[in-house]
Amino acid sequence: MQTNKQIWLLRHGATEWSRNGRHTGSSDIPLLPEGEAEAKRLAPMLANHQFKQVWVSPLQRARRTCELAGLGGQAQINELLREWNYGAYEGITTPEIRQTVPGWSVWSHGCPDGEDAAAVTERCNRVIEALLAVEGDVALFAHGHILRSLAGTWIGQGAVGGKHLALGTATSSVLGFERENQVLMRWNAPCP
Secondary structure: OOOOOOEEEEEOOOEHHHHHOOOOOOOOOOEOHHHHHHHHHHHHHHHOOOOOEEEEOOOHHHHHHHHHOOOHHHEEEOHHHOOOOOHHHOOOOHHHHHOOOOOOOHHHHOOOOOOOHHHHHHHHHHHHHHHHHOOOOEEEEEOHHHHHHHHHHHOOOOHHHHHHOOOOOOEEEEEEEEOOEEEEEEEEEEOO
16 A cells, blocks of 8 residues: 555635535536635645646536646546535525424435435545555545545544534645554645
8 A cells, every 4th residue: 555645635616605505516506706716826735746646526616626726637527526415405504404404414414315424435435445546646626525524534434524624615635644544634724
């Protein structure tokens, strides 16, 4: 196993729905002008790093962030990096959901007609298996809940481990190794 590998997690820039807390899974919402500016601020940091591969969610907010961050030329669409499928909860906020389901959390309850944490953990395990097969560092451009779930799964907690990992828009995080242990090397670093 290549224990000097780094996996860079890059959340897309701000969208209207990320700003107002609406669950944005499959809805293909564009970046706000401020989200585009955030994405551009990632470019100088990423320019100093060599990535063997760059994987991006198929949704435009992640693809555009990747382009503006300077890695669009290397980007490969990876369907496994789609955001959680929120099903019936697409486009609504947690407080709205809790009006009918007290105490609801994506981490504990899942989404009717969508995914739950077990399904997302399985998807994250598939991503990690593919990442470990790459010789070299990989950059992933995706979404808040899936990246948090991926980090939770990376450290052995499954997708639900992501509930402990806040993640802002246009942030960078790095997964890696300490000896043979999979660890969080950096988390939720704002764009410079």
